[in-house]
Amino acid sequence: MADQAVADDGNGVPVPGVLDGLLGYRLRRAQVAVFADFAQTMSDFDLTPGQFGTLALIAANPGLSQTALGTALGIDRSSVVPLIDKLERRHLVERAPHPRDRRSHALHLTPDGAALFDTARSAVARHEAHIFAPLAPAERETLARLLDRVSGV
Amino acid sequence: MADQAVADDGNGVPVPGVLDGLLGYRLRRAQVAVFADFAQTMSDFDLTPGQFGTLALIAANPGLSQTALGTALGIDRSSVVPLIDKLERRHLVERAPHPRDRRSHALHLTPDGAALFDTARSAVARHEAHIFAPLAPAERETLARLLDRVSGV
DNA sequence: CGTTGTTGTTTGATAGACAAACAACAACGG
DNA sequence: CCGTTGTTGTTTGTCTATCAAACAACAACG
Numbered sequence: 199m200a201d202q203a204v205a206d207d208g209n210g211v212p213v214p215g216v217l218d219g220l221l222g223y224r225l226r227r228a229q230v231a232v233f234a235d236f237a238q239t240m241s242d243f244d245l246t247p248g249q250f251g252t253l254a255l256i257a258a259n260p261g262l263s264q265t266a267l268g269t270a271l272g273i274d275r276s277s278v279v280p281l282i283d284k285l286e287r288r289h290l291v292e293r294a295p296h297p298r299d300r301r302s303h304a305l306h307l308t309p310d311g312a313a314l315f316d317t318a319r320s321a322v323a324r325h326e327a328h329i330f331a332p333l334a335p336a337e338r339e340t341l342a343r344l345l346d347r348v349s350g351v
Numbered sequence: 352m353a354d355q356a357v358a359d360d361g362n363g364v365p366v367p368g369v370l371d372g373l374l375g376y377r378l379r380r381a382q383v384a385v386f387a388d389f390a391q392t393m394s395d396f397d398l399t400p401g402q403f404g405t406l407a408l409i410a411a412n413p414g415l416s417q418t419a420l421g422t423a424l425g426i427d428r429s430s431v432v433p434l435i436d437k438l439e440r441r442h443l444v445e446r447a448p449h450p451r452d453r454r455s456h457a458l459h460l461t462p463d464g465a466a467l468f469d470t471a472r473s474a475v476a477r478h479e480a481h482i483f484a485p486l487a488p489a490e491r492e493t494l495a496r497l498l499d500r501v502s503g504v
Numbered sequence: 505c506g507t508t509g510t511t512g513t514t515t516g517a518t519a520g521a522c523a524a525a526c527a528a529c530a531a532c533g534g
Numbered sequence: 535c536c537g538t539t540g541t542t543g544t545t546t547g548t549c550t551a552t553c554a555a556a557c558a559a560c561a562a563c564g
Contacts, residue, residue: 322375345377
């Protein structure tokens with residue numbers, strides 16, 4: 199009746215069991231594995247995954263406002279404040295005055311930030327290639343296409 | 352030089368840009384989309400995704416210890432305590448005495464817990480079918496296989 | 505010029521996780 | 535039988551990340 203239990207006396211590590219048939223669970227498991235490796239790679243640069251995403255977003259959209267950054271990251275604009283605070287303290291990001299709106303801050307990467315982002319970016323690319331190594335190039339393309347359709351893109 | 356920026360004056364919501372080429376990013380995006388839908392489905396039963404996973408794990412491995420549950424969930428055993436506390440207060444899970452070890456607790460679903468898990472489980476199955484609807488059955492099979500290989504399973 | 509909306513910020517609250525320490529108990533060696 | 539060592543659940547403290555609400559400064563618009 200039980201799917202595939204390994205409960206025994208409480209010592210053995212049990213397996214998910216019922217969840218295994220769910221595609222969403224397998225998607226989550228793969229994402230967790232990739233994300234853990236990604237976080238490990240980022241720790242070499244003293245960056246969290248969220249901080250790397252922030253740098254990438256600012257690099258691609260220089261002069262971004264904090265509110266726009268927050269909505270792009272899917273977090274509240276009040277949560278953006280301490281995020282930028284830390285990066286600014288490390289001189290990776292700067293709050294420049296917006297040319298036409300004295301309320302908002304135009305976010306830019308400093309030269310240090312751009313340099314760090316560039317090396318981190320290539321490290322990510324290397325680890326991407328490493329973690330998706332069990333897949334042939336054509337399979338990666340297939341995976342990417344299927345994932346995008348699930349995301350509704 | 353910028354990949355595909357939409358920064359303009361700070362009003363428009365920018366897009367990831369550089370991240371878009373990364374397979375890991377697209378994997379994460381798909382997982383976030385699925386997870387959000389999953390969490391929404393669970394909220395109808397006043398369950399968090401973690402609580403549903405706990406119920407599933409106990410259902411598949413009756414008599415599980417709290418430490419074994421923690422390692423299966425990937426969390427510390429001290430974090431298991433408040434998790435089980437809440438479920439026990441709602442009479443969904445019970446801490447039964449372990450037959451051979453008076454230190455450990457044998458976790459079981461109560462009849463209420465088993466019933467709630469069963470209805471939640473079928474609701475998840477329905478929403479799985481709904482969210483993966485844009486994929487043909489053969490494509491879902493392909494996706495599952497590719498994801499498992501990434502997970503190292 | 506006055507009203508209304510927006511931006512960044514502060515403050516408080518919440519949730520989730522870990523680390524360290526503890527009593528109760530198990531396991532094992534002598 | 536006894537003492538040491540390891541394990542289990544629990545408590546406590548701490549840390550991080552998130553949101554909600556309120557605020558001053560400013561923009562936009564009638």
